[in-house]
Amino acid sequence: MIPIERRSFLALTLGASVLAAGAGRALAAAGPVKGGTLIAVINPEPPILTNTVNNHFSVNVVSPNIYDGLLSYDQQMNPIPALAERFELSPDKLSITFHLRKGVTWHDGTPFTSRDVAYSVLELWKKHHPRGRTTFGDVTAVETPDASTAVLRLSRPSAIILNALAAAESQVLPAHLYENTDPRTNPRNINPVGTGPFRFVEWKRGEYIAFERNPTYWDAGKPHVDRLIFRIIPDAASRAAAFETGEVVYGPFDPIPLADAARLRANPELALTTAGYQWLSPFFTFEFNVKSKIAGDVRVRRAIAHAIDRKGLIEAAWYGFGTPATGPIPHYQKAYTKDVAGYPFDPAAAERLLDEAGYKRGADGVRFALWHDYSNDTESQQNTAEFLRQNLKAVGIDLKLRAADLPTYYKRVYTNYDYDTRSGQFSAMIDPSLGLYRLYATSSIAPGVPNTNGAQYSNPELDAVIETALRESDPAKRTEAFHAWQRIAMTDLPNIPLFELERVTLHSRRVKGLEDRPDAAFSSLKNLWLEGGA
């Protein structure tokens, strides 16, 4: 596979047909150039360098350069080979056989074998990975008939395991360095040895993490650059300046303030993309405590959904980086359906619903007051809260803002359930059963666990649908379950998915080979190369 960026490919074909000289230049620039140092930026600094025990996004950005997954995924979420060359599912769907790539070695020279896979699945992912406990919960054993075959035995069919094997989610770690240690405190977490395209060189806390090309990488010819540096620049304005001076050439996950995006987008040296985040499928939602008196009334929740101007919100608070959502599953997913109850911006409809619910406007024009909790760690969240307050004021609801730092906010919402409404980001994940069950399942009402069912919403009908989505292996039936999930969610409305978030990757135009695969922001940078080398 020759990695030609689509845009440069287009430029090449167009150039060839229009102008010979242009075509000549494009041709010269078409092939990847070897060598050079790629300087990226990551904020915040990752706490460790494997997502096995901490899947903060900063870890997921850096660590896939060191570790591989068993599989990777293409644009349509179809599996493509990584450490596993191919796999087979048994007819009873209770075992998955992985045929591993031969001749792969760890960065310390030890051969990679099925023992590493067995150890990673059973001892690391199933026990320590934050989501892995659910994903791999049904794996009872991993058999290793030979060094290049690993067979996962399941107690029940699972629909999610095969969607969770990318390096961004489940990294294969070296058994010979992790066995008989506590994986949470293993020194290799910060001095890693992997099979990936880059070898760890040095980590200077607060300054940079340095990697060099793995010359024996199994994907021949890659990576293209000789060195990869992730710089740590905590101040947003300094990051923007570093891009403008060319000190930094690549940065995922909103490396610059969204307010600066328009200015930097106009810079001819820089390019901005929102592709590569579909793996997360992030959306912004307005959640209700359905056990509270007023927000417990579904008519009130529907009225509020009609009262919010989503387009205005995206423009005003998020600088246009978002798309209005119709449900919790983003429109770009296979499981998406638009056939759900819709709540267009219609303050008059909102007022009607509130009148019907018996909440008339008082003498001061106010129907009732609701607390609104949010974490004000970004300016966009603060502006969002203020925007929502004004929207709801127009229909007679006094939304009282209560900003807090993250721990206080988590405690109020997910431990004490002492709130009426809240807003924040949530990741549906590319396989929504991986992410969304936390928001909707009765079993996810887990006091003390952040980002679970803080609404305390419980609907046995939806619980049955979620179970199907987690277990069903027939794609058609599974899709039908996801559709039912969206319909019930948007009818009962324990939360209002307001808009699909767009995350920003900023890079220099010298950086070539960027992909728009759904997990590109979480993938290794092995395909990137620098125009002009060095």
Place this chain on the structure above:
Amino acid sequence: MSARFSFSTPSTLRLGVLCVALLALLAAAAGLLRPGDPMAMVGPRGLWPLTDGAFPLGTDQLGRDVAAQLLFGARVSLAVGVGAAAVATLIGVGLGAVAGYFGGVADHLLSRLCDYVQTLPSFLLSMVLVAVLAPSIGSVMLAIGLTSWPEIARLTRAEVLRIRNADWVLAARTMGLGHGHILLNHVLPNGIAPVVAMIAAVVAHAVLVEAALAFLGLGDPNLVSWGAMIGNARPLLRTLWYLMALPGLAIFATVMAFTLLGNGLSERLDPRGAAR
């Protein structure tokens, strides 16, 4: 008190009184000058000042009228300034007077309490108090008042110490008047002048601290505050810089006004100053 206005009033004081009166007037007339909800999103977003007659000072990133926010913000700043100063004065004058008048163990204990509070970093203490009490205009007032009383207490104590053995105080004591009566009617009225000047300085300090707290997201999120305006506009410094500059100027003007008032008062009330 004998402080009367005349043409001989020091110019600092006149300027201070004028500025503070103007501010108070603007704050009081906010509802008349810019009617309606100052936080309503009424115009296009990010409109520059002096470009549209309807929004003379422009609009912010959410399309809210900057002029209206500045005027209503003045109310919050003045309310917090005066409220915090009232809290600090009540505590400071009360403790200072008791310490100075009775002396002995009371003086010792209260002076050490003063020392203790003064060793704590007052801004951090205010932050903690607001965070614990949940951000609201009341908690901000209280937090600033509770951290800025020691200066007032020290000054009051010194003044009371100076006066407590004056002839008229001794006379009152000989007449058998109670301590409370003597303190309130004979000691404090004669020693309060320098404290009044100090109170104006405390108001200026409180306005500044309120802005800093709101800048850090510890203000009352349901009220307009200059500090919060600056905090929210931080990422826009390179595109819409007036959103930081205008409330910054407002804070500067208010602090300046109260500082002038305080300095003017102390010049006017200082016996040596008056003799000049």
